[in-house]
Amino acid sequence: MRYQGIIFDLDGVICSTDEYHYQAWKALSDRLGIPFDRERNNLLRGVSRMESLSIILEKSEKTYTAEEKAAFTDEKNELYRKLLCQMSTADLSAEVRATLEALRGRGLKLAIGSSSRNTPFILERIGLADFFDAVADGNCITHSKPHPEVFLKAADMISLSPSHCLVVEDAHAGVEAACAGGFDCAAMGDAREDARARWHLNTFADLLTIAE
Ligand code: BG6
Ligand code: MG
Secondary structure (H helix, E strand, O other): OOOOEEEEOOEOOOEOOHHHHHHHHHHHHHHHOOOOOHHHHHOOOOOOHHHHHHHHHOOOOOOOOHHHHHHHHHHHHHHHHHHHOOOOHHHOOHHHHHHHHHHHHOOOEEEEEOOOOOHHHHHHHOOOOOOOOEEEOOOOOOOOOOOOHHHHHHHHHOOOOHHHEEEEEOOHHHHHHHHHOOOEEEEOHHHOOOOOOOEEOOOHHHHHHHOO
């Protein structure tokens, strides 16, 4: 087999939380009088909560203290968590579920490598809390993507070297992180055309051909 393990980004790969991130950041931006739209929301893909706020504040005429910024990210996250409560096992597509099960059936180790500190909550909502062999997320890293830390941590947790793992990503920052860590990357969604990725997925189930 080409790979022994696969490390999946969560948001935008295993499930879609885009709309909830957008709504929560939009509510905060509106309150602060800062322009924010779906195009700018795309820039936040894969980057940490605080770095996302920094990108949003680039359009602000005011400057804010570190305390104010911490309060803003808390405010956004509180709303985001409320929105996430709408998620259920129905938010895990039949295609993703069947593909994950088939990959597991081939003996591949499967892990999560996500910048999100809400990873455990989201996995629980979609019914995958106990599915993965390892979960590396925003709670256990000091450097967010495009730094490779979260993928290196995930590979370490499943006792595989980067050269034996494939990373699946939908964010340019994530593709960059995978390459920086020495991983092959399969890009999908927003980052599908990213030239740094070895594979370009039309659909999640394409992984079944790549990981043969
Ligand atoms: C990534 C998302 O998975 O997690 C980003 O693509 C998000 O948009 C980041 O900012 C951090 O998420 P959270 O849930 O910790 O605020
Ligand atoms: Mg993502």
